[in-house]
Structures are given as structure tokens and as C-alpha cells.
Amino acid sequence: MEERPLGYVLDGATPVRATFVSSEPPKLGDYVVIRSTGIELLGFVENIGAKSVMLATTHSVKEPSFIQRLNELRLNGDTFFEARVRIVGDVNDPEFRNPRIPPPPGAPVYPAPRELLERIFGPGSRGYIRLGVLAARPDVPVYVDVNKMVTRHLAILAVTGAGKSNTVAVITDRIVRMGGTVLILDFHGEYVESDIGGGRVNVIEPRLNPRHLNIAELMILLGIESRYYHQERILRKAYARARESNEAFLDALRRAVEQLRGKEEPKALAAVLNKIEGLIERYRDILDEEAGDMLSRLRPGFANVLDLSRVDEDAADVIASHMLRRILQARKAHRVTGNGLPYPIFIVVEEAHILAPKDEDTLSKYWLARIAREGRKFGVGLCLVSQRPKNLDPDILSQANNKIILRIVEPSDQRYVQMATETLSDDLLEQLPSLNTGEAIVLGPMVRMPTLVRIDLYEGRKGGTDPDVVGExxxxxxxxxxxxxxxxxxxxxxxxxxx
The missing domain is CATH 1.20.5 (Single alpha-helices involved in coiled-coils or other helix-helix interfaces)
Incomplete structure (x- = not known):
């Protein structure tokens, strides 16, 4: 029996978009096929509206009782649906490239066959992991290309409670199970007690050997801003001497500052000494003269969780930037000399808007920008996770070519995300506030075409869930x-x- 069309294309279609009318409601985020002589185009339903033939003829009448009376007289079949479709590829092209000609007016529109969608969103090779299912077709699983996810970077954006932590857990778990290495910069201790990867979780305590800190990191912990140029000069001189000493670094640093008495401005020298004392008192839990290189604490094939939940934002910035710097340097060294870090790594940055804020410079922001630009060449991938996209540095966000966008309600956040995302249309933007928990618009090279996905639910143990306040x-x-x-x-x- 010949398949019945879902609807028909209206006038004004382009090679990129088309509008069709239907007597049955298509699903938002579903796929349709437009067929005509010599063409077969795949379309993604971005917007749907319901209309009435009778009310359309009296659209200028606003009187409620009149509309009520018309409603009572409406016949079956009076309602129809108008759907806007983004044309995403030519079905007959092996690469699903965009067509060069628009579909003609009146061309029939059919639901996309399941077999076609499975071919598009199925695993292309051993380098794919399952992300979830099509929101409009729960029987069609969606896989993403891990190579393109890591080398082209990823951003996971949503309001609190929309499913960011679950998405991170699903992706990390499946990358680890395929043998990959992930580092999570964990601000809230959400993953410390998780069983990601079947229990392959390596918790890294935030301990730093002060001898391994560079001058910029030390200045942040000491609270010496660049405008305090006398203090900075004193610290730089003392730092060079302390690095040459065999005694404990902070003791050597304090002694080196004291040896500058009479040679530097007295108030600045006293301020530096006070700040060294304050540093020892404030950060005694994270400064450890016996701590080795932080890279040595990474374990390949594990979800490495750097626990930043016990430190303040300044310390988190220093610890994160130190790790980011060492990873990029070590991967470069491995590429050039064969030494350094011998395996690629995918870095998940929770609360990315804190480490890479839009209008403020941090040490982490510098290294995140470096990795965003250079990491692709050295096997260092970024995953930026944030509930406040508009507070995230735009240059770094724009480098994340892949995006998983869950529910976003704030209009300014929506527009900010759209400016950083070439393929996020106005129609898709309108859907962001209405997405259900766990539903996401997925874009970028890691999928063959933009799609609306219901992310799988991570079944293992993890944090990030809301507490039962009343129960407690x-x-x-x-x-x-x-x-x-x-x-x-x-x-x-x-x-x-x-x-």
C-alpha cells in the first residue's frame, strides 16, 4: 500500500528551509522527508503552529462570544498544522550534504523512516558512544563521535536542575568504559563518590607543592595584584633565590624577602612578609612540600576527579590553572620529544563561568583559552559546563564547536548562546525554555546534524541531586x-x- 503523505510544502521554500501544512500534528524535533521528482530531502521540524480554517478567515474579530459561537459551529477537519522545517541534507547523498535547489511548492512530506534515522544517528565506528535517544523517536538511539567531541571541544549549557550533571556523568562513564581518560574539575564534590566507569574513579586531592608554583600562581595565592609593583618586584627577587635553596620553599621565600631589608621599600617589604605568613595560615591544607607533580596523580583510563569543593575561588583558580598548564605542556612535550603525558585527555570544567569569566582575567582563563585554541593538535579536549553562559568568556565558548544545550530560561543567556553557535536558529532558540529535564538540543561536528535528544539517565551513583530538605x-x-x-x-x- 502506498504511504500516505503527512503534509505538503507551501510556497516560498529555500534550499535551507521550508514550511509545510498537515492535518495531523508532527512532533517538534522529529524528522521528515520531502519527496519530489529527482529530489529526496531530509528535514528537521523546528517549529509547529496550530490553525483553524474558520478562525483564519475572521482573524480580525477579537470578540470572545463571537469566537465561542464559531467554535461551536466548527466542523471536523477545521484544524490544521503549519510546521517550519530546516532542510538538513539530501537523502540520496552519502554525506547528507545540503541540496542546491529548494523543494517545489506542493511537494509531499513524509515521516522519516526509522531505518534512515538509525543510519544517520547510529555508531559510525568504534569511536562512538551513545548519548541518548531522539526526543521525538525514543526507538532511535543517538551516538556521538568521541574523536570530534574531544578535538572540537564541547559546551554543556543549562539552568540548574535541567540535567547538566547527568549529561556529564553519561559522557564520562562511556568514555572511560571505552578506555579514555577524563579529568573533571569538580567544584562541588559531585563526582568524588561516584562509580563512573564501573568504579574507575581516581580522586585527586587539591594539594600543591609550593616549589612547583610559578610566579603568577604564587601572586594570586598571596593576594599581590600587579598594581602593587613594589611588592611584585620584591617577590620576584625572593622567588628566584628561594628556588635555588634546599630548605622548605616557603621558609626560603620568607628568608629571601628578609634579606632584602634596606634594599627595597620598607612598607612593601613588610606587606610581602605579612602575606607570606597569611598564605601559610590560609592555605596550609593545600600546600604540601612533599606533594609531587600533579600530573603524576592522573590515571589513564579513569575518571580523574580534582576535588575543588574544599577550597576558595582563588585557590581553585591556582590549582586548576596549574593542572591545565602542566597538561598542555606535557602533551606538547610528548608530541615533540616523546616524553611528557603519553595519552590524550578530555577535561570537564564544571562552573566554567567561574574559572573563565567574561569580564575578568584569571589564570585558569588564560590556560583554558590556550587549550581551546591549541588543544586539538595535542589531544587535549575541553568540556565547558555552565548554568550562566552569558558570564562565560565568549572567545572560549565560541571555540567549543559542539554544544549540548538543555533548558535555558533567561533570554539574555539564550541570545548569548546563539551568538556563540552558528547553527542555533531562532526557531530552536524558542524551544530552550520548554525543554523537559534531560532533553537537549545537540549541535556540532560530533553529530551528523542538529537534533533534539533525550539524554540517557545515568544509572550509577553520583552527586548533584537536590537534597530532601524537609526529610532532613x-x-x-x-x-x-x-x-x-x-x-x-x-x-x-x-x-x-x-x-
Whole structure:
């Protein structure tokens, strides 16, 4: 039996977009095939509107009772649907390249066959991992190309609670299971106790050997801004001397500063000494003279989780930038000399807008920008994760050619993401606030064409879920009542509650 068309193309189609009408509602994010003599084009449904033949003829009438009466007189079949479609490729082209001619008016539109979609979104080779299923076709799995994800970088963007952590867990778990190495800069300790990769999680404590810090990193921890040029000059002189000493680095640094008495401005010298004392007191938990190179703590084939949940933002910036710098340098060294880091690495940057803010310079921002530009050549990939895209540096964000965009409500965030994404149309932009939890628009070289995906649910153990606040309150109250044995205190509490 010949397949019945879903609808028909209207006038004004282009090689990029077409509009068709249908008596049955197509699904947002679904795929259709436009067939005509000599052409067979695949289209992605970006927008749908419902219309009435009767109401369309009286569109200038706004009186509610009149519209109610018309509604009572409407016949079956009065409602029709108008859908805007992005034409994403020529079905008869092995590479699904865009057509050079538009579909003609009146061309029939059919639902895309499942076999065709499986061929497009299925695993092209051993370098693919499953991300989820088509939101409009849950029976069609979606796979992404890991090579293109790593070398072209990735951004995962959404409001809090839309599914960012789950998406990170799914991607990391499947990369690790295929033998890949991932580093997660974890601001909230979400992945410290996870079982990603079947338990292949390596937690890296935020410990730094102060002797391994460069002068810029040390200035951040000391709180010496570049405008304090007397202090910076003193520190640079002392730093060079301390690096040559065999005693503990911070002791050697303090001694080197004291040896500059009478040779430098006294107030600046006293300020540097005070800041060294403050550094020792403030960061005693992360500074360790016995700590080795941070690269030595990475494990290949693992999800390496750098736990930044116990440090402040300045320390997190220094630790993250130190690791980023060492990774890029080590991968370059391996390419040139054969030494250094012998395996590619995919770096997931949680809270990327903190480490790479739009209007502020940080050490991490510098190295993230370097990796965004150069990492492709050396097997260092970035995954930027943020719930505030507009606060993220635009140059770094634009370098992430792949994007997984979950629900984004704030209009300024939406527009900011669109400016950094060539293939995010206005129609797709309109859908961002209405996406369900776990649904995402997926764009970039890692997929053959833009698509709306329902991300798989990570079934293992991870953090990032909302706490049961009421449950914890009730538990705390029960524990308090069980341990309360002082009748006087109980009486006071009872009187207070009555009052």
C-alpha cells in the first residue's frame, strides 16, 4: 500500500528551509522527508503552529462570544498544522550534504523512516558512544563521535536542575568504559563518590607543592595584584633565590624577602612578609612540600576527579590553572620529544563561568583559552559546563564547536548562546525554555546534524541531586527529641513554641 503523505510544502521554500501544512500534528524535533521528482530531502521540524480554517478567515474579530459561537459551529477537519522545517541534507547523498535547489511548492512530506534515522544517528565506528535517544523517536538511539567531541571541544549549557550533571556523568562513564581518560574539575564534590566507569574513579586531592608554583600562581595565592609593583618586584627577587635553596620553599621565600631589608621599600617589604605568613595560615591544607607533580596523580583510563569543593575561588583558580598548564605542556612535550603525558585527555570544567569569566582575567582563563585554541593538535579536549553562559568568556565558548544545550530560561543567556553557535536558529532558540529535564538540543561536528535528544539517565551513583530538605529537617528533629534528656530545657522549648 502506498504511504500516505503527512503534509505538503507551501510556497516560498529555500534550499535551507521550508514550511509545510498537515492535518495531523508532527512532533517538534522529529524528522521528515520531502519527496519530489529527482529530489529526496531530509528535514528537521523546528517549529509547529496550530490553525483553524474558520478562525483564519475572521482573524480580525477579537470578540470572545463571537469566537465561542464559531467554535461551536466548527466542523471536523477545521484544524490544521503549519510546521517550519530546516532542510538538513539530501537523502540520496552519502554525506547528507545540503541540496542546491529548494523543494517545489506542493511537494509531499513524509515521516522519516526509522531505518534512515538509525543510519544517520547510529555508531559510525568504534569511536562512538551513545548519548541518548531522539526526543521525538525514543526507538532511535543517538551516538556521538568521541574523536570530534574531544578535538572540537564541547559546551554543556543549562539552568540548574535541567540535567547538566547527568549529561556529564553519561559522557564520562562511556568514555572511560571505552578506555579514555577524563579529568573533571569538580567544584562541588559531585563526582568524588561516584562509580563512573564501573568504579574507575581516581580522586585527586587539591594539594600543591609550593616549589612547583610559578610566579603568577604564587601572586594570586598571596593576594599581590600587579598594581602593587613594589611588592611584585620584591617577590620576584625572593622567588628566584628561594628556588635555588634546599630548605622548605616557603621558609626560603620568607628568608629571601628578609634579606632584602634596606634594599627595597620598607612598607612593601613588610606587606610581602605579612602575606607570606597569611598564605601559610590560609592555605596550609593545600600546600604540601612533599606533594609531587600533579600530573603524576592522573590515571589513564579513569575518571580523574580534582576535588575543588574544599577550597576558595582563588585557590581553585591556582590549582586548576596549574593542572591545565602542566597538561598542555606535557602533551606538547610528548608530541615533540616523546616524553611528557603519553595519552590524550578530555577535561570537564564544571562552573566554567567561574574559572573563565567574561569580564575578568584569571589564570585558569588564560590556560583554558590556550587549550581551546591549541588543544586539538595535542589531544587535549575541553568540556565547558555552565548554568550562566552569558558570564562565560565568549572567545572560549565560541571555540567549543559542539554544544549540548538543555533548558535555558533567561533570554539574555539564550541570545548569548546563539551568538556563540552558528547553527542555533531562532526557531530552536524558542524551544530552550520548554525543554523537559534531560532533553537537549545537540549541535556540532560530533553529530551528523542538529537534533533534539533525550539524554540517557545515568544509572550509577553520583552527586548533584537536590537534597530532601524537609526529610532532613524531620530526621534532625527526631534525633533531637531522642537525645533530649534535660527536663528544664524541654520545658523552656515547649514554652517558647507556645509563645
Amino acid at each position: 529537617w524531620l530526621t534532625a528533629r527526631e534525633m533531637h527529641q531522642e537525645h533530649s534528656q534535660d527536663p528544664v530545657l524541654d520545658l523552656i522549648e515547649e514554652l517558647t513554641m507556645k509563645r
